[in-house]
Amino acid sequence: MPDIEKLIIIGSGPAGWTAAIYAARANLNPLIFAGRAKQIPTTELPGGQLMLTTEVENYPGFPHGITGPVLMSHFASQAVRFGTRIVSDRGIISEAAPEGTPAFDWHDAKSVDLSRRPFKVVGEDDAVYHAQSLIIATGATANWIGLKNEQRLAQQGGGVSACAVCDGALPIFRNKELAVVGGGDSAIEEATYLTKYAGTVYIIHRRDQLRASKIMVERAMNNPKIKILWNKVVEDVLGDKSISGVKLKDTVDGSTSELPLGGLFVAIGHTPATKFLNGQLELDEKKYIKLKDPYRTTTNVEGVFAAGDVVDSVYRQAVTAAGMGCKAAIDAERWLAEHEG
Numbered sequence: 001m002p003d004i005e006k007l008i009i010i011g012s013g014p015a016g017w018t019a020a021i022y023a024a025r026a027n028l029n030p031l032i033f034a035g036r037a038k039q040i041p042t043t044e045l046p047g048g049q050l051m052l053t054t055e056v057e058n059y060p061g062f063p064h065g066i067t068g069p070v071l072m073s074h075f076a077s078q079a080v081r082f083g084t085r086i087v088s089d090r091g092i093i094s095e096a097a098p099e100g101t102p103a104f105d106w107h108d109a110k111s112v113d114l115s116r117r118p119f120k121v122v123g124e125d126d127a128v129y130h131a132q133s134l135i136i137a138t139g140a141t142a143n144w145i146g147l148k149n150e151q152r153l154a155q156q157g158g159g160v161s162a163c164a165v166c167d168g169a170l171p172i173f174r175n176k177e178l179a180v181v182g183g184g185d186s187a188i189e190e191a192t193y194l195t196k197y198a199g200t201v202y203i204i205h206r207r208d209q210l211r212a213s214k215i216m217v218e219r220a221m222n223n224p225k226i227k228i229l230w231n232k233v234v235e236d237v238l239g240d241k242s243i244s245g246v247k248l249k250d251t252v253d254g255s256t257s258e259l260p261l262g263g264l265f266v267a268i269g270h271t272p273a274t275k276f277l278n279g280q281l282e283l284d285e286k287k288y289i290k291l292k293d294p295y296r297t298t299t300n301v302e303g304v305f306a307a308g309d310v311v312d313s314v315y316r317q318a319v320t321a322a323g324m325g326c327k328a329a330i331d332a333e334r335w336l337a338e339h340e341g
């Protein structure tokens, strides 16, 4: 008989580590697939999306702010302190990475088999792990334009971000000319939010009409601080230590121009990390995991729970993800108490 874990957690952002802290303190001895740092810079780092941000000012408990990587190191150390084990190149380990650094030897979960219990989780080295219950907390990756200078400046806190609610209030953006790239509801929401702090907010959109809902478009059109730049794509992000502007290309006539800016927000959607589930959990039309009951973390497969940005396309905040991670661990603990043989 293989060893059967009580609980395997997949994903190591605020949701996964919080689930691990609660599960470990409830003596579930959780095993976590924390994920491997792929190519840096991307958001696919153990520790999740906060590994890509410098200052986190809105996570409660840190009145003077904290950097994303250090905050995530604290989450990991706290989970390990209570007995969380991590799947790594060195086998199963019980130690977090040094403060503020991504761990390069932690493993991804390559696939899962949810067809019967115990569930199977296959690691990237094809090792198979069995568990009575699972928590999926694999997050979502912000989509970026894909430009080298965009990634460099995002990584170094140089005024390029994928989250206006998270970063818009930072002093570096105050009273600056800002731009939001995108044309959907979240681009308009971000632009409207940024008008509280900015001088002018440009919306850079590749087409001649917005995809956003009518009411959102009207809101943007009526806001004197918002200016929409139609038929434009960002070809390059300019600036050394911090952004000084963008190079734009007109999608109709191919002409190029430069727009001086003090900040750039990319709002072209998120991709939830659900591909490895291979259709075994019910997803919504945007590929986020669908919860059976919106107040719980239950999925359509009994014994499988989900938390954080992988189920949430609305709030997408570290504190909401952590809150859901706590709920998932409590749901898993109660479910195990009822179902353990």
Ligand SMILES: Cc1cc2nc3c(=O)[nH]c(=O)nc-3n(C[C@H](O)[C@H](O)[C@H](O)COP(=O)(O)OP(=O)(O)OC[C@H]3O[C@@H](n4cnc5c(N)ncnc54)[C@H](O)[C@@H]3O)c2cc1C
Pocket (backbone or CB within 6 Å): 010, 011, 012, 013, 014, 015, 016, 033, 034, 035, 036, 043, 044, 045, 046, 047, 048, 049, 050, 052, 053, 055, 056, 057, 058, 059, 107, 108, 109, 110, 137, 138, 139, 140, 141, 142, 161, 162, 163, 166, 167, 273, 276, 307, 308, 309, 310, 315, 316, 317, 318, 319, 321, 322
């Ligand atoms: C640039 C930026 C700045 C932000 N700033 C703030 C802020 O200031 N305040 C705030 O509250 N929020 C902020 N956010 C949002 C916040 O980071 C997210 O809401 C939060 O990280 C979501 O947590 P999560 O645990 O659900 O997922 P994530 O943080 O996305 O973590 C998921 C983890 O799972 C891993 N994973 C994925 N697939 C697998 C797999 N198959 N096997 C193993 N591991 C896997 C990923 O690599 C990742 O480490 C910011 C986001 C971005 C992009």
